[in-house]
Amino acid sequence: WVVERTISWLHNFRRLRIRFERLAFIHEAFLTIACCIICWRQLKSHSVNAS
Template structure:
C-alpha cells in the first residue's frame, strides 16, 4: 500500500495540473481528435513551465 501511494500521488498531481486548463475540464470539442490536440498542448505547456522553472538551477 505504501508503494501504491508514491505512484498515486504522481498521477493525481498530473491530473490536477491538467485540471487547471478550463477547456479540458469541460469537454467543449465534439471531435475526439480536437480534444486530444488540446490535451497535447496542455501537456506541452506544463512541461515547458516545469523546465523553465527548474532551468534556473543549472
C-alpha cells in the same frame, strides 16, 4: 501521486475541465498542448533554480 498531480495540473486548463469539443482528435490536440505547456513550465522552473 504523480498521476493525481498531473491530472490536477490538466484541470487548470478551462478547455479540458469540461469537454466542449465533440471530436476526439480536437480534444486530444488540446490535451497535447496542455501537456507541452506543463512540461515547459516545469523545465523553465528547474532551469531557473539550477542557475
